[in-house]
Amino acid sequence: MNIFYKWPFRFISTRYLGAWVLLCIIFTNPLLAASSETPRKIAFVISKASPAYQQVVTGAEEKLLGQSSVYSFDDMLQGADRKIDQAIETADIIVTVGAGATEAVVSKNPSQPVIAALITDSAFSAIAQQYYGSSEQALASGVSVICLDQPVKRSIELSKLLIPSVENVGLMLGPASLSKLEEFGSHVSNAGMTPILVDVNAEDNPIKALEPIIKRSDVFIPVPDSRLINVATAKWILQLSYRYKVPVVAYSQAYLNAGALAAVYTSPENVAQQVSELVAKQAGSEDGSGLAHMPAYFSVEFNTNVAEHLDIRLKDQQFYLDRLKD
């Protein structure tokens, strides 16, 4: 019998390693600060207490402490309004993890710099529109954002890396991404492939819109759009890809698990890394306004069953990561 499962040893397991580290930081930081300079108070507000969100917080805090010990952290959950109000008054930087947390903080119009992480471009635009009038106004108010959506270019490049013989690349765009139609087309063309683009609206029958495109494509890349479009099209994209044996290079792990061949996505570690770097660099510009940051880091994963089904030979994951970073 593993004695680590016995009380109180079970709290010594790796499962609680992050918590122990956090506690150590919390208790040791004031002492360190007291010995040198006043620590910077970083408040983390998360949308929900799921492991992914907590990984972002703990990852960022670990990395910050690894760089310097002059930070104090205050973690809270969306909905803890009193605590959030207190953090707004005392914190030097507020990091929101998730769209809900971002809305909870910006709705209080904080004066401190805010870093909105783990939020899609469309979600941030919608919140900024609601509380600041526009994304630009939000940025100007000191709200920085680390966009969750990976650049489509990475997916296009990954498609070429996975299947070098790809000629036709199908891309689905929605109302939110329709503005980047040309940019996407040029990316495909630059990669030596032919773009086949489809525009899907909420009123359209996605099957009828997607089927002819997927039918003609060698690889299909769904572009992240509003949640409505994403939900309405995901099921049919996968079914059509299955029917016509067209591999899908998606933007999330969920897509990958549902049947996509590969996914270029932002993991919690990627977000934590970028958050810690932004906090360390004071987050915003010198004039105090915020910045919109594209995801600096990314992850690549594959569905080996689908690859096997489609007779696609995959290489080492690092190979693709290295190529894409180049």
Add this chain to the structure above:
Amino acid sequence: MRFQNKLNSIHARLLITGLIPLAMLSLVLGWYMISTQSKELLANMHDTGRVATNQMASSAEFALYSGNQEMLRTLGDSILDIPSVSGMLFYNSADGQTVRIGSIDISAEQMPWDFDSGKPFFIDDHWYFYSQITLQHRSMEDYDEVGEPVSEQLGWVVVSLTNKILLHKQRRAIFGALIVITLGLLVAAWISMRIGRSISRPLEGLTQVVEVMEAGGLESLASEEGPLELRKLSFGINQLATSVKQGNVRMQSEIARATAQLQITLIDLEDAMEAQDQFLARMSHELRTPLTAVIGFSKLMSTELDDRKRDEHLRVIERSSTMLLTMIDDILEFSKAHLGGFTLEEINFDINQWLRDTMAIHQQRADEKGLEFSLDLGDDVPSQLCGDPVRLTQILANLINNAIKFTDEGFVAVKLRCQSIEDDIVTLECCVNDSGKGIAAEKIPSLFDPFSQEDTSINRRFGGTGLGLAICQRLAQAMGGDVSIESTVGKGSSISFSCQLSVAKAEAPAADAVAPPEQLLKGLIVLVAEDNPFNQKLIVKLLEGYGATCMVANNGLEAVELANEVHADIIFMDLHMPVVDGVAACESIMQQSGDSPPIIGLTADITQAEHQRMLSAGAISVQAKPLDEVKLVNAMLSCLSDQRMVSESFEGGLLASVIPVDELKTALFENLDKLENQLSAGGKSSLRQIIHDLMGLCGLYGMSQLRELVLEFRATYGTLDVAENLSKVEEIRRHIEDFLVSKSQ
């Protein structure tokens, strides 16, 4: 009937007993199997319908959403391969289009629209299963904070399944179950039959063995096989047969032994019969001898004029008559002993006086033969004893008589000793020794056999019936003793008898024993019931001579009336009387009151049966005619519990004291005259009464020869003519005259 007999057999019952539960079990199992299979088939069909419907609902999602009817048809065709699926109907909520595949006649109006339960419904021999077609969206975002997207209703699908397949399968299931039931029944019947036979066969075998045994074949043995209980039964039957067989052997042995015993008894009986025949022959001879003497000397008397010779003739006649009477008495005594034993009296008497009286009787004969006749009475013998002195006298007199008879010279000695006295019971031993010719040792045992004597020559030389010792032995045995003989041929004999008497409780006054006769019955009132006037006169005179007062009844009815009116101390009742006989009268008197006087029966009939009739009717004792005066008076005194007795040596007697010869002659001749007159007149109506009167007189007077003549006449008068009958009467008259002449002298 035959069928019923078969049903009653154990085999049939066992078969039925075993078959019925097994058949019931098979039927129940069959029913259960059919029911279960039917339900299972229905459930399977429902499962098939549900699975097909759900599969269609999930598979048709894409086709319905995309409005691709061709895809729907392809989908539908894929499940039409299932035999029970007859068709399906898709409904697209987006455009309201329906797609029918296969054969399905359901319309939207017929649908129950209960999608929550999804319960199938049955219309026109078809089961219909239905389900909604729902589009379930999925979010493909890793960090979705909104939650699962809502589902969207695309339409519904109905799948129809034909019931024919189900019915067909159910029929097949029933058929299969029926086959199983039939097989089960056959197996059950076979098992029951086997079990039944395993029990019934040994039983039938047992039955056959028992039948063989019943027919006598006890050698047959039942086979000990089959169930344990039957083996035990077979063992028991075999044991029983063995027991019966052994019992038969024992029984046959017993029969053989009993047969041998019977043969011995038969031989003894034949010997006894032979002895009796010899005895009868001797009796005939012995009876004829004195009779011949009597008849012959009687005839001589009529012609003899010399008084001296006439006296001599008369003595011969008297001796011969006495011999005859003794013979008859012996025969009567033996008959009494042989039939019912003796009735012994319990009378106090003086043993010394009794012994001397008995010796005195024989003294004269001993003196005549010149024998020394002595008495030796032991000092230890009590003087006063209680018993039957008359019977004792009978034994001792017989022994003394024999001793004198067979001793020509020498002595006859009588010795009486007391053997023991215990609890007032005295055992006496009386021995009579003589110096006679003696008896051969091998002849001694036969002397106690009735009708036997040492040899036939004795009878011829000394007379006698050969009953004396037999009677003595029976009397001695009746008194608790026996008779024994020791003898040496040529030297003499010693015959002794023992008996048990009790010591007298109270000595009777000596004066009573010697009371004068005329005072003995003084004050007593005696009722004499006797139809014969002469007998009446005789008895009355006799009793009045003893001082009694007599009343006379002429028949039984008068006796009953008189007994009711007058208190009599004792009643003499004749057995044969007109109107009411003595037995009926005796019974009537006994029933009248509790203290009825003692009754003494009188009869000339010597048979024991007649005596018993009187005793059964209530008589205390019965006196046989001819009446013995001493016995009669003693019987009276005994009835009255009077200790006084009349001695044998009492002088005078009935004839001497009561009946003058002339009166007897007159009475007899009167009856003879009546008889002759009746015969001459040809009237036979009163003949019987006259003969009865005559017999009564004969019996009363002890005229046995005359009685025989009268009896012979009574037996033959019906077959003879008047002259022959008159001749017989004349013969009787002459006999009476001869008898009376001898008496008058």
